[in-house]
Amino acid sequence: MLDIKPGKRNLPNPDPHGKQPSHKQHAGHDKHSGHSPAMFKRRFFICLALTLPVLYFAPSFQEWFNYQAIQFPGANWVTPILSTVIYFYGGLVFLKGAYHEIRSKIGMMTLVALAITVAFVYSVAVSLGLEGNSFYWELATLDQQEIVLNVSPFVVEEWRSLTVQKQSPDSE
Structure with a gap:
């Protein structure tokens, strides 16, 4: 439906039925709502501690650094169990963020959630018998500048982002 007004360009009305929230309704919405730097810091360090044994038990690391x-x-289940904790505890903020983004505008939270979910689900399938190599250590360690299959560095980035936002005089 066109919104026809004299002297204005005739463009389709993006909300012909008036059901979309106005900018005023979004004014109080913050993508970091409910997030605190302390929460991200805690999640980062817990995930970091859990990542070390994941790396230690990773077959790739054992091969590269020539150790057994x-x-x-049950040693074969250490990595899948710890990676499950990393995925849900460290990645929960991204999974929740993706849920909200999918309902409005897809962004970085969706990309991170998709990447860690694909790596996690595939790795679990390999642990349960699918032929292939798992991506558990990649899920836990890839740098945020690399392919987005990581939890810990993204938690750090959110933590830094929130810290800078809270320290900014314009953030009030």
């Missing part, structure tokens, strides 16, 4: 990880009954 300690073996004990």
